Amino acid sequence: xxxxxxxxxxxxxxxxxxxxxxxxxxxxxxxxxxxxxxxxxxxxxxxxxxxxxxxxxxxxxxxxxxxxxxxxxxxxxxxxxxxxxxxxxxxxxxxxxxxxxxxxxxxxxxxxxxxxxxxxxxxxxxxxxxxxxxxxxxxxxxxxxxxxxxxxxxxxxxxxxxxxxxxxxxxxxxxxxxxxxxxxxxxxxxxxxxxxxxxxxxxxxxxxxxxxxxxxxxxxxxxxxxxxxxxxxxxxxxxxxxxxxxxxxxxxxxxxxxxxxxxxxxxxxxxxxxxxxxxxxxxxxxxxxxxxxxxxxxxxxxxxxxxxxxxxxxxxxxxxxxxxxxxxxxxxxxxxxxxxxxxxxx
Numbered sequence: 001x002x003x004x005x006x007x008x009x010x011x012x013x014x015x016x017x018x019x020x021x022x023x024x025x026x027x028x029x030x031x032x033x034x035x036x037x038x039x040x041x042x043x044x045x046x047x048x049x050x051x052x053x054x055x056x057x058x059x060x061x062x063x064x065x066x067x068x069x070x071x072x073x074x075x076x077x078x079x080x081x082x083x084x085x086x087x088x089x090x091x092x093x094x095x096x097x098x099x100x101x102x103x104x105x106x107x108x109x110x111x112x113x114x115x116x117x118x119x120x121x122x123x124x125x126x127x128x129x130x131x132x133x134x135x136x137x138x139x140x141x142x143x144x145x146x147x148x149x150x151x152x153x154x155x156x157x158x159x160x161x162x163x164x165x166x167x168x169x170x171x172x173x174x175x176x177x178x179x180x181x182x183x184x185x186x187x188x189x190x191x192x193x194x195x196x197x198x199x200x201x202x203x204x205x206x207x208x209x210x211x212x213x214x215x216x217x218x219x220x221x222x223x224x225x226x227x228x229x230x231x232x233x234x235x236x237x238x239x240x241x242x243x244x245x246x247x248x249x250x251x252x253x254x255x256x257x258x259x260x261x262x263x264x265x266x267x268x269x270x271x272x273x274x275x276x277x278x279x280x281x282x283x284x285x286x287x288x289x290x291x292x293x294x295x296x297x298x299x300x301x302x303x304x305x306x307x308x309x310x311x312x313x314x315x316x317x318x319x320x321x322x323x324x325x326x327x328x329x330x331x332x333x334x335x336x337x338x339x340x341x342x343x344x345x346x
Contacts, residue, residue, distance in 0.1 A: 030309075030316035033292055037299040040065035043117065043170070044298060045124050047097065047159075048131025050075030053193065053260050053294070055083070056287035057128055060295045062087035069117065069124075070094045071108060071131075093117060099131050099155035100141045102343055109162045123170040124163065125186075126298045129156050130193040134224050136217045143343050146212050148220070152227040154210070157234055157336045160190060169250060187304065190238070191297050192254040196312055197225030198232045199320045204328060210339045230332060232319050236308065237329030243307040251304075253297040254319070255311040257290040 044061045048054040050072040062068045062083055070080055072094060080094040095111055098104040112118060132152045139147040145154065163169060169188040200222070215223060232254055239252035293311050296303075303309060310319050322328055 028316075029314045030311055031296060031300055031302045031314070033296040033300060037296075037301065038064050039126070039299050041067075042125040043067045043069065043122065044126040044128065045069040045071060045112075046128040046130060047071040047099070049128075050079045053257060053287045053290055054128070054130040055079060056291040057130065057294050057298075058083050058092070059086045060288070060291050061126075061298060062089040062092055064295070064299055065089070066126075067091040067117070068093065069112070071097045073098050099151045099159075100147050102143055102150075102155075102158060102340075105155060105159050106162065109159070109166055109168065112168060113166055118168070123168050124188065125170045126189045126191065127160070127163065127169075128191045128193070128294060128298065129159070130294075131155070132193070132224075134220055136220065138213060138215045140212055143346075144212060145210065145343075148223060149210065149227060152224065153230040153234070154336065154339070156192065156231060158340055160238065161340075187248060187251050189251045189253060189298060189303075190235075191294060192231055192235045192252075193294065194232045194235070194254045194256055194310075195225065195228040196256040197221075198228040198323060200225040201229050201322070204229065204233070204322060204332070206331065206335070209332075209335045229320070229323060232310075232323040233325075233328055233332050234336070236319060236324050237326075237333050239308040240326065240329060241333075248305050248307045251306055251308070253303070253306075253309045253311075255293050255297060256313070257293055258285055258313045260285055260287055260290040 039061055042065075044066040046054050046058045046061070046068065047070075049058040049070040054070075054072075058068050058070050063086075066089075068083065068089070068091065070083065070092065072079065073096065076094045076096055080092050083092045084090055093115075095108055095115075096104075097108040133148055135148055141147055141150055143150075205226075235252055235254040242250045242252065293314050296314065297309070297311065310317055318324070
């Protein structure tokens, strides 16, 4: 795959067909997830994990011995109990968060820091940023932002930065000064569930960044690709900031898991629902199978010490040039930081 490869994710039908075609393409695997790739003693936080891909990831990392934190808007505590039952691991903990609400994100970080999971120098070893939505139309949040913008991109910027600022990662003392020193441990990893649709947008709209925009379902798929471009650009910039020079302090990974048979398209118009149900059921991967590259990025020793990596399915790929451009990354970070400061001042 080339860096500039474009795909068609403009509407539910073209996005579905593109996803199906992708599954039948030949891909060279970047590596293999082995049974021996364990996570014993590790703390893994998976957001958006009450259903779909996030739930499948939570089950699999729990099976591999991790202490699992499920950050969700719903399904508490029932989905956590299901993860315990399916994995045989009782170290599964659920925390409420609404990623459409900045105050809820701050409350989550405060709750994590004050919980027993973060005593005695413990912290997050692996963060999986998975939560996402594709609404049928625009919705304004209590802070005046468009819901898909904040859930699919801006909440990640806020959440990751709050975790870093509050020293929530296991080895974050090497990045953010803190009076409580800790013995360094194997590198933490931050994993973003992105999408190949990040290649679709022609440019980043700097002038209207963060501004509320009205749209209907015909535009929602296209905008989802745009927000995935912002997310992938953020991932690249985050890696540059966390890992200056030749030293890796926290690994940052991103991936497209491919088409997943989940409920993310539950708001698609009724006219598309029969086609989507058939296509999802027949051709799309189950969440458990789609979780494999996510768990590979979380658990494989092959990736230890890498500052950045991007996978499409299990194939290594370069991100789009717009996302990897350092100037775009710096500009996106600046605008995101300014927006965060304005909202927190209210």
